[in-house]
Amino acid sequence: MILSVASGKGGTGKTTVAVNLAAVSEEIQFLDCDVEEPNAHIFLKPSLTFSQSVSIRVPEIDEERCSLCGECSIFCSFNALAVTKNGIMLFEELCKGCGGCSLVCPENAIRERERPLGVIEGGRFDGGEFLHGKLIPGEPFATPIIRELKRRIDGKADLVIIDSPPGVACPMINSVFGSDFALLVTEPTPFGLFDLSLAVSVLRELEIPMGVVINKAEDERMIEEFCEREGIPVLMKIPFSREIAELYSEGELLVREERWKEKFEELITRVRDLA
Structure with missing residues (x-):
């Protein structure tokens, strides 16, 4: 199963959800496709063993x-x-x-030469194989690196988790395309709701089944009402908590606490049932 974790905007807690799901799984493949700001390695702490340059061919005029x-x-x-x-x-x-x-x-009169865009790196973490991409700062095109990452998806893996770039532009679409299920992580704000609605539209166009995780849940009625109207299940709520924010800022996982470990294990089970 390929599970993408996405969001309509940045800062909703997408990576928090993705890495904690990875931490309660075994022998999975994890792809951090947020190549402009990859940070899953901070939490999963992989041992990186290879690096490969990614480039595109651009014209050179004679x-x-x-x-x-x-x-x-x-x-x-x-x-x-x-x-x-x-x-x-x-x-x-x-x-x-x-x-x-x-x-x-x-x-x-036109030849072509290689123009570097970034790198992909890979290795192992406690839960399985880890891959991420890094776009060279200032480069505008992330999709070639995302495509190279996805070429390495192991078709025999029981679970592949993709940490998608935020938003609904080409990088997000390239990341989630071909997924069996997508988790949309949102926050209960007007901006969060608007961007969630955009992400829902994209996933429906791609015919990818989905569920929602509400992060920073405090007064989440607007998100719940939207999901109810759209027929999208709310699979998890993460409270607005200083403790959680401190763990994140220290690069620590929520699932080190048993109660959160159980919640993320339950989330994986529910996703498998819906996919």
Whole structure:
């Protein structure tokens, strides 16, 4: 089973839920796909044994061959190439690495070179295999690293937990795509409710069954009423607690306490029943 833990916005407690689920499971595979801000390793404390660079291929123009015909810039939907009477300009930060410009160039003036985006790292933690990605600061495209992480999903694993990036943009969609179930972690605020509704819409479009975890639960009626209207089960509530916040800030797991260990074990059981 592939279980994604996602949220419509940052700061809801998504990683808290993901790492505590991992800590009560055995011989699983854990993927931290929040490659802009990976932090699951702080809690699961894996022993990392390998690192692999991730790059995309971007164009390199042979100016002696280039006739400035403009076919490459016409083809590029992302405006990574601009042709003027004085030459051709490449904005490589906009390039998605599709290779189309080199295919349409009538002069064969475009070669490709590797442009590093980040790394993926992996190893073992107490519960199984651990993988995460790290995007180079300032790079705008996280999805190539997420795709490389997901290529390493073990199809024989009993449980794969994916810690998705927050939001509902391309990184989140790439992370949750193909999941058997998704847990949406939210908080009982107007912003939390709005972003939860966006995430629900995305998962329905992808036809992924889902449940909700309410974090910082204090007055959660607005979330419960929304979930009831939408037919989405609320599977867990985590209270608004200074003790929990302190544990998180120290990189500690909730499940070190028996009562939370039991709650997260029950959550896994309920997810399996619904998936």
